[in-house]
Amino acid sequence: MTQPALPNGATGVSRRDALKQLALACGLVLSANSLSALAAFTPPTDLTRRKKALLNTDQLALVRELGEIIIPTTDTPGAIVAGVHDFINHFAAYCASKEEQQGLLAGLKHIDDSAQTRFSKPFISASKTQQIELLTHMEKAADGFTADDRAFFKQLKALVTFGYYTSEIGATQELAYLAIPGGYKGNFKFKDTGKAWAIPY
Amino acid sequence: MEKNIYIIKSTEIFDAIVVGSGISGGWAAKELTEKGLKTLMVERGRPVEHRKDYVGEGVKPWQMPFRGQIEKAIVDEQHYIQKKCYAFNDATKHFFGNDKDYPYSTPKDKPFDWIRGNQLGGKSLLWHRQSYRWSEHDFAANARDGHGVDWPIRYKDIEKWYDHVEIHAGISGSAENLEILPDSKFLPPFEMNAVEKEMKARIEKKWKTRKLIMGRTAHLSVPAPHHTAQGRIQCQARNECQKGCSFGAYFSTQSSTLPSALATNNLTIATNSVVHSVIYDPKTNRATGVRVIDADTLETREYFAKVIFLCASTLGTTQIMLNSTSESFPTGIANSSGALGHYLMDHLYGAGASGRVEGFEEEYYSGRRPTGLVMPRFTNYSEMNPKFLRGYQITGSAIRQGWDTFSQQDGFGADYKKAIRSAGSWIFNLGGSGEMLPRYENQVSLHPTLKDKWGIPQLHIECDLSENDWKMFEDIADTCAEILEGIGVKDVTKKIEAKKDWHPGLAIHEMGTARMGKDPKTSVLNGWNQAHDVPNLFVTDGASMASCASQNPSLTYMALTARAADYAVQQLKAGKI
Numbered sequence: 001m002t003q004p005a006l007p008n009g010a011t012g013v014s015r016r017d018a019l020k021q022l023a024l025a026c027g028l029v030l031s032a033n034s035l036s037a038l039a040a041f042t043p044p045t046d047l048t049r050r051k052k053a054l055l056n057t058d059q060l061a062l063v064r065e066l067g068e069i070i071i072p073t074t075d076t077p078g079a080i081v082a083g084v085h086d087f088i089n090h091f092a093a094y095c096a097s098k099e100e101q102q103g104l105l106a107g108l109k110h111i112d113d114s115a116q117t118r119f120s121k122p123f124i125s126a127s128k129t130q131q132i133e134l135l136t137h138m139e140k141a142a143d144g145f146t147a148d149d150r151a152f153f154k155q156l157k158a159l160v161t162f163g164y165y166t167s168e169i170g171a172t173q174e175l176a177y178l179a180i181p182g183g184y185k186g187n188f189k190f191k192d193t194g195k196a197w198a199i200p201y
Numbered sequence: 202m203e204k205n206i207y208i209i210k211s212t213e214i215f216d217a218i219v220v221g222s223g224i225s226g227g228w229a230a231k232e233l234t235e236k237g238l239k240t241l242m243v244e245r246g247r248p249v250e251h252r253k254d255y256v257g258e259g260v261k262p263w264q265m266p267f268r269g270q271i272e273k274a275i276v277d278e279q280h281y282i283q284k285k286c287y288a289f290n291d292a293t294k295h296f297f298g299n300d301k302d303y304p305y306s307t308p309k310d311k312p313f314d315w316i317r318g319n320q321l322g323g324k325s326l327l328w329h330r331q332s333y334r335w336s337e338h339d340f341a342a343n344a345r346d347g348h349g350v351d352w353p354i355r356y357k358d359i360e361k362w363y364d365h366v367e368i369h370a371g372i373s374g375s376a377e378n379l380e381i382l383p384d385s386k387f388l389p390p391f392e393m394n395a396v397e398k399e400m401k402a403r404i405e406k407k408w409k410t411r412k413l414i415m416g417r418t419a420h421l422s423v424p425a426p427h428h429t430a431q432g433r434i435q436c437q438a439r440n441e442c443q444k445g446c447s448f449g450a451y452f453s454t455q456s457s458t459l460p461s462a463l464a465t466n467n468l469t470i471a472t473n474s475v476v477h478s479v480i481y482d483p484k485t486n487r488a489t490g491v492r493v494i495d496a497d498t499l500e501t502r503e504y505f506a507k508v509i510f511l512c513a514s515t516l517g518t519t520q521i522m523l524n525s526t527s528e529s530f531p532t533g534i535a536n537s538s539g540a541l542g543h544y545l546m547d548h549l550y551g552a553g554a555s556g557r558v559e560g561f562e563e564e565y566y567s568g569r570r571p572t573g574l575v576m577p578r579f580t581n582y583s584e585m586n587p588k589f590l591r592g593y594q595i596t597g598s599a600i601r602q603g604w605d606t607f608s609q610q611d612g613f614g615a616d617y618k619k620a621i622r623s624a625g626s627w628i629f630n631l632g633g634s635g636e637m638l639p640r641y642e643n644q645v646s647l648h649p650t651l652k653d654k655w656g657i658p659q660l661h662i663e664c665d666l667s668e669n670d671w672k673m674f675e676d677i678a679d680t681c682a683e684i685l686e687g688i689g690v691k692d693v694t695k696k697i698e699a700k701k702d703w704h705p706g707l708a709i710h711e712m713g714t715a716r717m718g719k720d721p722k723t724s725v726l727n728g729w730n731q732a733h734d735v736p737n738l739f740v741t742d743g744a745s746m747a748s749c750a751s752q753n754p755s756l757t758y759m760a761l762t763a764r765a766a767d768y769a770v771q772q773l774k775a776g777k778i
Contacts, residue, residue: 070613078618087268094272132614139611158608165604165621166268168261174622175604179261181568184438186392190565196624199262200603201440201569 054093054101062108063088065124069131070160076173084163091163107152111138114145171198206463207248207470208241209495210502215241215469216773218491218506220476220521223323225742225758226512227454227462228366232766233510234467238773241504242468245475245496245513246320249296251455255445257292265291285707286316288327288443296326296443304659306648311665314706315516321472323514324709325453327443330419330571332372333594333752334363334383338582342636342748346590349544349639350718352747353728356383362760362767369461370452370759371428373572374417382577382594382752388422390415391572395564396599396627403688404576410583411684416572416596419452419756431460438568451571471504473497475655478525479509479534479738487778488534488738491521494655508737508769508778512762515545515743516645519714520660522725522740523647535715535732541725542646544639544716545664546749548708549593551698552674553632554681556690558599561627565601573598576631578751580676589672591636594751595681599629629690633677636751637705638669639713664705674699710754712746730765737778741765 055063067079067088079085092104111134115123119130126134137143139157141150164170171177175198216238219229226242233240248254262268269290276284283289283297298317307313318324337356343349360383367386375390393401393415401413420436421428428434433449433456442451449456462468473496480490480503490505511518519542525534533541573596580592602625607617637643643665647658666674678695685693705711718724721733730745732738741762743754750757772778 071618072615074615074618091267091270094274095267095270097273135613139613154608157613161604161608161621162268166262168263171262174618178567179259179439181438183435184391184566184568184570186394186397186566186570188394188565188567190563190624193565193567195622196601196603197567198604199440199569200605201600 051090052093053089054096054104055089059105059108060085060089061124062112062122065131066111066135066156067160067163069128069135070157071164071170077169079160079164082164082167082169084160084167087163087167088159091159103152103155107149107156110149110152111135114138165198206468207472209471211241211469211471211504213239213505215239215504215506217241217508217510217769218243218504219510219512220491221323221512221514221517221742222321222454222459222470223318223512223514223742224325224328224454224755225762226323226510227325227458228759228762229510229512229741229766230462230468231458232763233508233770234462234465236766236770237465237467238508238770239467240462240469241506242462242470243474243476243491243493243504244321244323244470244472245517246323246472247496248470248472249321249326249445249455251449251459252445252447255447256295257444258441258447259444260292267291282314283316285314285702286327286709288329292441293327293443296320296445302654304651304653306651306659306661308663311663312704313662313664314704315662315711316706316709317514321470322454322459326445326455328453328709328755329753330442330451331575331596331753332367332370332374332385332417332419332756333575334385335359335750335752335757336381336383338381339748339750339752342591342750343639348590349748350716350720350723353717353719353724358728359757359760359764362764363756366756366759366763368425369427370419370457371421371424371433372417372756373415373420373422375415377412377414377577379412379577381579381582382575385417385756387417388425391418391420391422391570393574394566394599396558396561396629397574399561400558400599400629400688401574404684407687408579408684410579411576413574413576413597416575418572420571421450431457433457436571438570440569440571442571474502474504475657476513476521477501477655477657478521479511480505481525481527481529481534481735483527483529486529486735488735494657496655499655508773509739510762510766510769511738511740511744512742515711515714515746516660516662518740518742518744519645520647520657522715523645524658530734535725535734535738537734538721538723538725540716540718540723542714543641543644544713544747545643545645545662546637546639546710546712546746547664547705548710548749548751549633549635549637549666549670549673549677549699550708551632551703552635552677552681552696553595553597553630554678554685554693554695555628555630556685556693558627558629558690564627565624570598580680586676588676589669590638591669591673592751593633593635593673593677595631595633595677595684597629597631597681599627601625601627629685631681631684633673633681634708634751634753635670635673635677636749638667639716639748640667643705643713645714662706666699666705671699710743710749712743712749712754715740715744716747717745718747729768730761731768736772737769739765739769
């Protein structure tokens with residue numbers, strides 16, 4: 001992989017050092033004042049916001065299980081280690097509408113009910129094969145699952161995908177993350193990174 | 202900005218007042234101060250200091266609680282219009298207006314999305330940075346088909362001012378020697394990727410009238426020494442521009458015009474100062490200053506100057522003018538023509554087509570290029586289409602599908618994860634930017650009863666799409682699809698977003714409502730952006746535009762502003778204003 005022009009500094013000292021290196025490379029002298037201004041960066045106010053959650057313990061456990069089935073551990077960690085279930089729990093509480101929240105809870109219940117009907121046990125107690133079979137049917141709207149069920153699974157998959165690839169693990173271990181690419185190279189081969197970019201565009 | 206340049210109250214009679222601090226206001230301040238005028242910049246919003254106040258910059262996705270999205274309750278309450286802007290997210294939202302504070306009304310069947318950037322630097326912090334000269338063909342458009350009044354200027358009148366602003370701002374692009382899209386004084390262009398190069402070759406082979414070139418953008422692809430001296434360095438291709446850029450790699454007031462203006466020691470700034478109206482003296486027939494309401498305390502104050510430049514954004518400027526009533530001007534200052542508030546335009550966005558490019562799996566790109574490609578206008582220029590008047594420019598790009606596009610395909614598990622890691626198919630997309638006709642009935646007025654929290658009458662905006670606009674939308678989608686299919690792109694789909702949720706305003710290229718023209722009876726401003734009726738009042742932002750062409754307009758605002766400032770200083774020194 002070609003070296004990025006800069007370390008992926010974002011906040012505080014690393015960000016200041018990154019800018020300083022760049023400034024030096026460009027023969028530009030940044031004043032001590034502008035550097036301390038860079039270091040005195042304050043995060044968006046929401047970072048300190050209180051935690052609110054949508055899911056109860058059982059629902060959270062189900063989302064945890066589903067996340068890992070959608071994005072499993074391979075040569076890099078999967079959805080569980082990336083904390084996707086906790087992110088979804090928090091994200092859905094704040095960013096989803098009431099209807100979307102109810103849709104999520106109803107969809108989760110439907111997965112569990114379907115497992116009960118088919119395997120006489122809750123989804124998380126079913127075997128991997130059973131779990132995958134059920135979700136495959138759901139995504140294909142087959143074996144009694146409807147177009148609405150299929151749409152729900154796509155939404156769930158989108159949520160898990162979003163949570164995983166915007167996590168530190170998903171972005172930096174599974175994919176290639178470049179905070180400061182150093183410029184645009186149009187003549188760049190896929191093999192030079194071997195992985196898709198975490199920030200694609 | 203270590204010096205004490207901010208003031209609240211002042212009895213000083215400045216040489217000039219500039220209302221607004223965005224792209225136009227920043228240029229007015231730079232040019233006027235560099236020509237020796239003691240200038241007060243009046244900004245309704247808060248101060249934003251370069252670098253220090255870019256609080257969303259450099260925050261990694263996982264460091265944001267909702268990974269860039271925003272709590273729904275906050276959006277619903279405060280950002281119900283602003284959320285429609287593509288650049289609105291958790292790391293940029295503080296540079297967008299709070300919709301609760303900036304109310305306006307529209308007829309129910311004519312929605313208009315008004316995107317606001319009310320802070321020091323204005324929308325120069327948020328803009329898309331695409332920078333194109335207008336051509337002789339554009340300045341002659343109204344005269345050619347009789348819609349709108351003829352522009353009082355032509356390309357030759359503005360050409361050297363384009364040169365002037367481009368050299369300072371830094372515009373990257375490729376010299377193409379096209380009359381329809383004149384070259385700027387360029388920094389090197391950004392690179393095309395492998396698919397874009399191939400698509401360019403296929404298009405230009407198939408259609409002699411159509412060219413695909415690199416987009417022209419106000420980014421330092423390779424800074425010149427004078428850019429480095431401004432404290433600006435090379436674009437790092439983060440494509441997170443609207444968070445603010447500590448590198449100063451793109452043109453903004455903060456990165457480019459404000460440092461120059463401050464260096465003169467002639468600039469003073471009043472922030473949190475909402476301009477209520479322009480003060481007019483009927484005895485001298487001059488604007489003498491502005492009435493201001495403090496954004497926080499609601500206290501009123503006045504500032505005075507010999508020359509007034511209104512650069513408060515297209516609709517912001519017109520709102521101030523409409524509210525500046527007197528016995529001489531009962532319907533708004535400098536409105537003897539009755540044209541003030543009329544001929545509102547925006548670009549026709551959201552129509553186009555996209556599809557999948559087979560192959561090229563070994564090819565990729567590094568970095569997030571801050572510009573796409575552009576296909577200069579050919580419709581009703583080199584290829585005639587009698588179905589509608591005017592034309593459009595096409596923009597596009599080739600990208601490989603990212604992780605965000607995979608969930609709609611079937612499959613999950615290890616194979617799904619592997620497919621995402623391997624990067625998706627190449628997608629080639631094209632979309633149009635269409636020219637809207639200037640029409641009298643697309644207009645803004647002051648609401649008879651509703652006021653904002655500063656007691657200023659709200660704007661009532663009536664703007665809808667004409668038959669010409671709809672025909673152009675259809676042709677943009679058809680033509681984009683025809684091009685893609687003609688060069689072998691697969692699974693081509695067309696779209697016209699205006700049939701769903703795109704409304705005028707959302708191109709954020711609102712123009713007109715205080716148009717330039719030759720005749721004081723039908724226009725507000727003359728060929729120098731000077732009010733026909735009040736000679737020391739200038740309007741140099743988008744309000745002044747007599748037509749809207751199909752190019753992004755900001756570069757033209759810069760050039761018009763610098764040109765008007767030069768003229769105003771000459772007139773002032775000659776004692777004529």
